[in-house]
Amino acid sequence: MLLKQSVVDAINRQVIEEFTASLQYIAIALYFDSETLPELSKFFQAQAMEEHGHAMKLLHYINDAGGVAVVPATREVKNHFETAAEAVQLALDQELKVTEQINTLVDLAIKENDHLSRQFLQWFVAEQLEEVSSMTDLLNVVKRAGEANLLLVEDYLARNPRPDAEGEAAGA
Numbered sequence: 338m339l340l341k342q343s344v345v346d347a348i349n350r351q352v353i354e355e356f357t358a359s360l361q362y363i364a365i366a367l368y369f370d371s372e373t374l375p376e377l378s379k380f381f382q383a384q385a386m387e388e389h390g391h392a393m394k395l396l397h398y399i400n401d402a403g404g405v406a407v408v409p410a411t412r413e414v415k416n417h418f419e420t421a422a423e424a425v426q427l428a429l430d431q432e433l434k435v436t437e438q439i440n441t442l443v444d445l446a447i448k449e450n451d452h453l454s455r456q457f458l459q460w461f462v463a464e465q466l467e468e469v470s471s472m473t474d475l476l477n478v479v480k481r482a483g484e485a486n487l488l489l490v491e492d493y494l495a496r497n498p499r500p501d502a503e504g505e506a507a508g509a
């Protein structure tokens with residue numbers, strides 16, 4: 338095997354986070370769907386597909402490198418939200434947490450002199466910049482509009498579709 342077992346174990350643990358994030362985004366998409374906010378719902382459905390793609394990318398990497406990829410059970414998902422801001426704040430907190438986890442994974446790859454994994458994980462490092470940045474933007478827009486004016490957020494999303502959404506969804 339090309340990888341150390343400690344790195345395989347850590348990547349398998351990250352798969353739990355990515356699948357949980359995917360399901361969490363589906364729950365948020367459903368919440369916005371139930372509030373008749375289709376653009377917000379669409380945004381989080383696309384996010385869910387991206388996270389699914391992240392989990393699959395990690396699993397395929399372990400397989401390719403000769404490790405044992407494990408499809409995990411996910412953690413609990415939050416399904417009830419009082420406000421749009423609460424849901425988007427949860428999404429941002431999740432992205433910040435994943436960013437820390439990816440950094441910790443890279444730290445481990447460096448410590449283990451695993452240059453293959455270090456290089457592979459750089460894609461995730463760059464991806465987290467985009468994820469945190471787009472979620473921060475969305476939270477700002479939601480807060481600025483206020484809960485009574487979420488149609489302004491719908492308008493904003495309709496006019497500013499995520500440039501990567503279609504490509505990444507197709508590849509997920």
Ligand SMILES: [Fe+2]
Pocket residue numbers: 355358387388391435
């Ligand atoms: Fe992710």
Ligand SMILES: [Fe+2]
Pocket residue numbers: 358388432435468
């Ligand atoms: Fe993400």
